[in-house]
Amino acid sequence: MHDLIIVGGGPAGLTAGIYATRARLDVVLLEATAPGGQIMVSDLVENYPGFPGGISGGELMERMTEQVKLLELPIVSGEVASVDFSGPEKILHLTGGGKLSAKAVILATGAAHARLGVPGENRLFGRGVSFCATCDGPFYRGKTVVAVGGGDTAVQEALFLTRFAEKVYLVHRRDALRATRILQERAFANPKLEMVWDSVATGINGADGVESVSVKNVKTGKSKDIAADGCFIWVGIRPNTGFLGDALVLDKGGFIVADKHMATSAPGIFAAGDVRDTPLRQVSTAVGDAAIAAMSAEHYIEEEKS
Numbered sequence: 001m002h003d004l005i006i007v008g009g010g011p012a013g014l015t016a017g018i019y020a021t022r023a024r025l026d027v028v029l030l031e032a033t034a035p036g037g038q039i040m041v042s043d044l045v046e047n048y049p050g051f052p053g054g055i056s057g058g059e060l061m062e063r064m065t066e067q068v069k070l071l072e073l074p075i076v077s078g079e080v081a082s083v084d085f086s087g088p089e090k091i092l093h094l095t096g097g098g099k100l101s102a103k104a105v106i107l108a109t110g111a112a113h114a115r116l117g118v119p120g121e122n123r124l125f126g127r128g129v130s131f132c133a134t135c136d137g138p139f140y141r142g143k144t145v146v147a148v149g150g151g152d153t154a155v156q157e158a159l160f161l162t163r164f165a166e167k168v169y170l171v172h173r174r175d176a177l178r179a180t181r182i183l184q185e186r187a188f189a190n191p192k193l194e195m196v197w198d199s200v201a202t203g204i205n206g207a208d209g210v211e212s213v214s215v216k217n218v219k220t221g222k223s224k225d226i227a228a229d230g231c232f233i234w235v236g237i238r239p240n241t242g243f244l245g246d247a248l249v250l251d252k253g254g255f256i257v258a259d260k261h262m263a264t265s266a267p268g269i270f271a272a273g274d275v276r277d278t279p280l281r282q283v284s285t286a287v288g289d290a291a292i293a294a295m296s297a298e299h300y301i302e303e304e305k306s
């Protein structure tokens, strides 16, 4: 039984690894694919401190991985399929058999943005197609963008985009937004934001970057192309928590509920990063969460020993 297992090798998991190895814990990091996480696909990260002019997501994560390797953090390849957190020995069952156990666990399994599943979306991802206005909004200064969605996040992000873009079209499948009333009021009062009601995006077009977005009115059946430089998609974000079953308290979106110490509803289990119920999902917030989670795990292990 290890002291600590960190599940997930994105920014949160690697940061937890830095703190845990420096605390001299017997720690293992378990990663389903390769270390790096979601940010690996981003060409330019401009809002992570310490890199004036920005850094690619790939290089940022290469540096973090290099740092944990220098600290000799063992990284094990494996995917958690189910868990048993009921006793003092926290057990992780792996896909394809096998298990690992520890006194404490940090869950840093991240999340994934839902996609529209339309032509052009995957091909132009990172070349005008984005899931993150906070990350990519500033690239659209003075430009036209199409945003897709109708919930709180979609409206909040679309409003944020109006700080940069000349025009933001918000495409929504219904004739009313799902977002809270105050956000709706702000959206309707914003002259740069134009609603495209009762419509779905059916394709994202362009050779090397987004040039237009095809939308179809679900009531009339009529289609049109909206000329745009970018397409932002907010049709949901899904946490990687399916393997937890009912082991922990989750919010209604399936994100792990944790307190200010990153402690979850089960003793010895901590959460960090995008997988947590949190108001902002960014690299900087993931690493902040992870530092706290590692410190809390260390305290928990010490207390259990004594």
Ligand SMILES: Cc1cc2nc3c(=O)[nH]c(=O)nc-3n(C[C@H](O)[C@H](O)[C@H](O)COP(=O)(O)OP(=O)(O)OC[C@H]3O[C@@H](n4cnc5c(N)ncnc54)[C@H](O)[C@@H]3O)c2cc1C
Residues within 6 Å of the ligand: 007, 008, 009, 010, 011, 012, 013, 030, 031, 032, 033, 034, 035, 036, 037, 038, 039, 040, 041, 042, 044, 045, 046, 047, 048, 078, 079, 080, 081, 108, 109, 110, 111, 113, 131, 132, 134, 135, 136, 240, 243, 272, 273, 274, 275, 281, 282, 283, 284, 286
């Ligand atoms: C296109 C894009 C651009 C972005 N741009 C920016 C930006 O400019 N600035 C910024 O701050 N943020 C940006 N973000 C957000 C940022 O990537 C995330 O907030 C950050 O990666 C969260 O880190 P994390 O470690 O919590 O989770 P993740 O990065 O999602 O890492 C989770 C890891 O856990 C692993 N995992 C999942 N399930 C299991 C399992 N069952 N067993 C074992 N391992 C598992 C996954 O393989 C993955 O490696 C962007 C995101 C995207 C998608």
